[in-house]
Amino acid sequence: MTKNRDFDNFDEFAKDYRDTHDKSVEMSGADSDYFSEYKIIELLKHEDTLNPLKILDFGCGDGNSSRYILKHFPNATIYGIDVSEESIAQANQKGLSNVAFKSFNGADIPFGDNEFDLVFTSMVFHHIEHSLHQEILKEIYRVLKIGGRFYNFEHNPNNPLTRKVVNECPFDEDAVLLKPSYHKSIIDKSEFNLVKLNYTLFLPRHKLFKLFLPTEKLLSWCPIGAQYYIKAIK
Ligand SMILES: C[S@@+](CC[C@H](N)C(=O)[O-])C[C@H]1O[C@@H](n2cnc3c(N)ncnc32)[C@H](O)[C@@H]1O
Known part of the structure; x- marks a missing residue:
């Protein structure tokens, strides 16, 4: 991996990202599309699907999550940003209506204050140096409207199968997973109000x-799910 100073840039993985991802999750019995869509289905537990929300997919990669955001939030206007220009090129090839993708420098979110109803992030923070998380949270907080929601999905390092998958996945070579307690603590230190920390994916x-x-759905409290997410409010 071309190690950027502060975060992992996925340019070198962009073209084969889906194939690599599919291979790495093969033993779970599902493909990478399944894992993209399940997160958006989780959002439906908290959000009204018909609302004309303005949504930011932070660290959107090849735009697969945005594709499912559009499917489940048909009235939303969606923006995806990522540090990887190659990934943004892949995302643009999807030709999604109501979705605009752009690259940025990884630090300054290229939008004004109080613009978004919702910021969605999936599997990005473990690719950013932990010392920078607070700064990134500040930026996400800045672009959200008052009352705006931030959903941040992460791998759960407490789950041994998750650790195995991450250890063997080429694009996770430099990843440093976020313990749920650490994730909760950075939200507590930020200006966000933490609403929920839910665990997901317990069975193959x-x-x-x-x-x-x-x-x-009865197990969202149980800290051994393969992934988890926090919901926080501005
Ligand atoms: C594992 S991929 C996840 C992509 C997408 N969110 C998904 O779930 O399919 C991690 C992504 O984080 C991006 N990334 C790394 N550092 C970033 C930063 N500081 N800001 C935004 N994106 C970043 C990488 O370029 C890569 O596309």
């Missing part, structure tokens, strides 16, 4: 487990 996605998947 193989057919055998399909019947049991609905029970997962």
Whole structure:
């Protein structure tokens, strides 16, 4: 990986990102599209799908999450930003309506104050040096409207299978995972109000487990889910 000073730039992975991702999650029984969409389905537990929200996909990569945001929030206006120009080029190839992608310097979000109803972030903070998290949170806070929501999805390092997948994934070579307690502490130190920390993905996605998947919604408190997310409000 071309190590940027402060964060991982995915330019070298952009072209094959989906294939690499699919391979790395193969043993879970689902593909990378599944993992992109499940997060947006989680948002539906908190948000009104028909609202004409202005949404920022921070660290959007190749735009796969934005694709599912558009599917589940058909009236939203969506912006995706990323430090990787190659990833933004891949995202633009998706030709999504109502979605605009652009690259930026990784520090200064290229939008004005109080513009967004919602900032969505997936699997980005573990690619940013932890000493910079507070600055990034400040920027995300700045671009959100009062009452705006911030959802930040991360891998759970407490789950041994997650650690195995991350350790073996080429684009996660330099990743430093965020412990849920650390994630909670940086939100507590910021100006955000922490609303929730929910754990997700407890069972493999193989057919055998399909019947049991609905029970997962009862487990969002249980700290061994493969991933988790925080919801915070400005
Ligand atoms: C694992 S990928 C996740 C992409 C996308 N969010 C998804 O879930 O499919 C991590 C992304 O974070 C981006 N990234 C790294 N540092 C960043 C920063 N400071 N600001 C925004 N994006 C960043 C990388 O370029 C890469 O596209």
